Amino acid sequence: xxxxxxxxxxxxxxxxxAWADNPEPLPTAKxxxxxxxxxxYLNKRLQALMRAGILTSTSGSRGGxxxxxxxxxxxxxxxxxxxxxxxxxxxxTEIRQRAGASPDECRHPCSVALAMYTAEAAWRExxxxxxxxxxxxxxxxxAPTRARRWFELNRR
Amino acid sequence: xxxxxxxxxxxxxxxxxAWADNPEPLPTAKxxxxxxxxxxYLNKRLQALMRAGILTSTSGSRGGxxxxxxxxxxxxxxxxxxxxxxxxxxxxTEIRQRAGASPDECRHPCSVALAMYTAEAAWRExxxxxxxxxxxxxxxxxAPTRARRWFELNRR
DNA sequence: GACGCGGTACTCGGATAACCGATGTCCGAGTGTCGCCGG
DNA sequence: CCGGCGACACTCGGACATCGGTTATCCGAGTACCGCGTC
Numbered sequence: 431x432x433x434x435x436x437x438x439x440x441x442x443x444x445x446x447x448a449w450a451d452n453p454e455p456l457p458t459a460k461x462x463x464x465x466x467x468x469x470x471y472l473n474k475r476l477q478a479l480m481r482a483g484i485l486t487s488t489s490g491s492r493g494g495x496x497x498x499x500x501x502x503x504x505x506x507x508x509x510x511x512x513x514x515x516x517x518x519x520x521x522x523t524e525i526r527q528r529a530g531a532s533p534d535e536c537r538h539p540c541s542v543a544l545a546m547y548t549a550e551a552a553w554r555e556x557x558x559x560x561x562x563x564x565x566x567x568x569x570x571x572x573a574p575t576r577a578r579r580w581f582e583l584n585r586r
Numbered sequence: 587x588x589x590x591x592x593x594x595x596x597x598x599x600x601x602x603x604a605w606a607d608n609p610e611p612l613p614t615a616k617x618x619x620x621x622x623x624x625x626x627y628l629n630k631r632l633q634a635l636m637r638a639g640i641l642t643s644t645s646g647s648r649g650g651x652x653x654x655x656x657x658x659x660x661x662x663x664x665x666x667x668x669x670x671x672x673x674x675x676x677x678x679t680e681i682r683q684r685a686g687a688s689p690d691e692c693r694h695p696c697s698v699a700l701a702m703y704t705a706e707a708a709w710r711e712x713x714x715x716x717x718x719x720x721x722x723x724x725x726x727x728x729a730p731t732r733a734r735r736w737f738e739l740n741r742r
Numbered sequence: 743g744a745c746g747c748g749g750t751a752c753t754c755g756g757a758t759a760a761c762c763g764a765t766g767t768c769c770g771a772g773t774g775t776c777g778c779c780g781g
Numbered sequence: 782c783c784g785g786c787g788a789c790a791c792t793c794g795g796a797c798a799t800c801g802g803t804t805a806t807c808c809g810a811g812t813a814c815c816g817c818g819t820c
Contacts, residue, residue, distance in 0.1 A: 466684040490773025541724035553709035568697040646812025
């Protein structure tokens with residue numbers, strides 16, 4: 431089991447956008463350069479965040495991405511779900527039906543699936559409780575000022 | 587993100603072994619036939635459970651697998667970790683270092699990684715709290731008797 | 743009749759392919775900007 | 782000097798290759814059983 435790298439990228443980019451806190455959008459290329467990531471692929475992930483309503487995009491020259499709402503209202507689950515998808519990690523294939531379980535029982539999920547879903551719910555809840563703003567507070571003192579400085583240097 | 591199918595197979599097989607509750611080992615082929623699974627591949631997963639100390643294997647004729655200890659002492663995390671591995675699903679690649687974070691800060695994990703690890707810890711704990719015995723209790727009444735009946739039919 | 747021995751069938755165990763999704767790359771569509779031209 | 786217009790540069794957006802990992806398969810190593818031969 432592995433969470434795609436795009437999640438890490440997405441979270442760091444959201445943090446950067448939050449610190450920049452700028453009315454002007456930030457293009458993918460700038461963000462990619464900051465973290466030394468492949469620009470085109472990062473763009474793919476930012477698009478996913480846009481489709482989920484976390485970012486807003488502007489086309490054309492002077493275009494780019496901005497946070498769609500305040501960091502207080504963006505949970506980590508929002509970001510993870512946008513990039514990884516909302517499907518459960520555990521997929522029940524109903525193998526009990528091969529073992530002769532009656533169709534009547536199969537109206538309820540089997541105990542195995544239920545247990546796995548319960549654990550996943552705990553994971554999602556833990557993610558939902560943490561917002562982007564919490565992440566900003568938990569970061570070291572130097573981080574926001576560094577982000578601002580970088581942002582000033584990369585202003586067009 | 588996706589949990590491999592082997593986890594589902596492993597859990598159902600452990601349940602079957604628990605219900606059989608037999609001093610004689612059960613060969614992979616029988617278990618595979620019960621759930622209509624590819625036998626050789628299932629064997630690979632059962633091997634993993636054996637390496638983790640959840641099952642014991644016996645080679646040769648009349649060989650097979652047995653539970654290594656009581657269902658009360660087998661948590662779901664034991665099974666999941668045995669098959670999926672104990673590595674975290676989220677892998678921090680330290681992209682903050684590309685963004686100019688000082689080596690001094692990097693002695694601590696970054697806030698993003700910390701948050702993700704915290705959520706994963708909640709998931710693991712939820713799995714650790716549930717044992718195989720709990721799963722047996724949560725299963726419908728018909729399941730254990732069906733398993734026993736199947737087991738008697740497939741006795742050699 | 744009892745013991746020892748060899749062959750056989752069965753099962754685990756690890757090494758070896760095939761398929762699928764994540765990763766990475768490219769080019770087209772759309773939009774704002776800047777410079778030029780005309781009034 | 783001012784306003785309109787056109788070409789350009791920039792950025793997003795989706796379509797097309799590539800790679801790693803899960804899934805699937807096969808063959809060898811080891812062991813218990815069964816039958817036979819001998820004492």
